[in-house]
Amino acid sequence: MRNSNKRKVIPIHSAWNFTLDSKSTLRLHEHGLIRVFKILIDKKSKEFNPYNFFSSLIDSDFYQELFFDHFSQISKGKHGPFLTENIAPDNFSEEKNKVFKEEFLQIVASPKWGCPKISEDAFEKIKLLLDHVVTDSTRVYFLDKCRTFNTSSNEAKIYEHEWSHNLSSFYEFILYDPEVKTGHILILTYE
Numbered sequence: 001m002r003n004s005n006k007r008k009v010i011p012i013h014s015a016w017n018f019t020l021d022s023k024s025t026l027r028l029h030e031h032g033l034i035r036v037f038k039i040l041i042d043k044k045s046k047e048f049n050p051y052n053f054f055s056s057l058i059d060s061d062f063y064q065e066l067f068f069d070h071f072s073q074i075s076k077g078k079h080g081p082f083l084t085e086n087i088a089p090d091n092f093s094e095e096k097n098k099v100f101k102e103e104f105l106q107i108v109a110s111p112k113w114g115c116p117k118i119s120e121d122a123f124e125k126i127k128l129l130l131d132h133v134v135t136d137s138t139r140v141y142f143l144d145k146c147r148t149f150n151t152s153s154n155e156a157k158i159y160e161h162e163w164s165h166n167l168s169s170f171y172e173f174i175l176y177d178p179e180v181k182t183g184h185i186l187i188l189t190y191e
Contacts, residue, residue, distance in 0.1 A: 016056035017042040018183070026129070028108060028122050028188075031115040036129065037062065037185040041176065048139075048178065054089035057174070063185075080170050080187065081149055083160045092141040092174060100140040100173065101130050104186070107171060112190055114168075133186075137179045143172040167191060 021038040028034065039062075057063055064076050064084060077084055095103070108118055108126055134140070150169045171188040 016053055017044070018057060018060045018062070020062040021182075026122065026125055028118045029116045032108070032112065032118070032188070032190045034108075034126065034129075035185075035187040035189065036133075037187075039183045039185065041181050041183050043178070043181065050092065050094075050141075051089045053176070054092050054141075054174075058084055058087050058089070080172065080189070081160060081167050082145055086160055087143070087145065091144050093144050095140045095142055095173075097134050097136070097138055097140055100142075101134060104130060104173065107188060112169065115190065133175055133184045135177055135179070138175050138177045141174040141176075143174070146171050 019040040019042070021040050023038075024036045026034040026036070058079075061074075063079055065074055065079060079087060105123075105126065109123065111117070149167075150171070167189050169188070169190040171186075173186045175184040175186065177183070
């Protein structure tokens with residue numbers, strides 16, 4: 001006998017569909033790399049809900065990836081130095097566009113222990129990239145778990161899996177432009 005009280009459960013992420021459009025990299029110097037993921041975003045709901053958005057993103061197949069300095073590898077349940085089960089939608093904090101651009105340029109230009117200075121050519125390419133991916137309508141988010149991971153004291157670092165120690169620093173920014181239904185994931189890795 002069929003129970004009419006049962007309702008079909010629709011996953012919370014069903015309102016968001018992410019498709020990886022492209023991946024590219026930009027070498028900062030021999031120990032630093034920027035990864036740029038361009039994603040096409042299909043939103044079925046009318047309102048932007050950060051919880052649903054980031055739940056969907058974290059669960060997407062292309063987000064499950066390990067990053068070494070030069071290479072990356074698909075790895076279910078891992079994202080960079082983190083386990084995806086430890087990344088929650090509320091781990092992403094929104095930033096103002098202008099503040100983001102200044103912060104991003106400061107991060108890549110600041111000295112890193114054991115790393116050479118970024119070349120002028122790479123710095124100019126980063127400025128062009130930011131001008132291309134950040135518009136007035138772009139929403140910018142930072143993965144807050146990176147703050148703890150990027151502490152200067154290795155003793156304070158929390159390594160969530162066996163490959164976490166391959167990176168000395170990890171920065172992740174999520175950019176979403178609802179007007180063109182496109183997003184970018186910018187990941188800075190330093191070995």
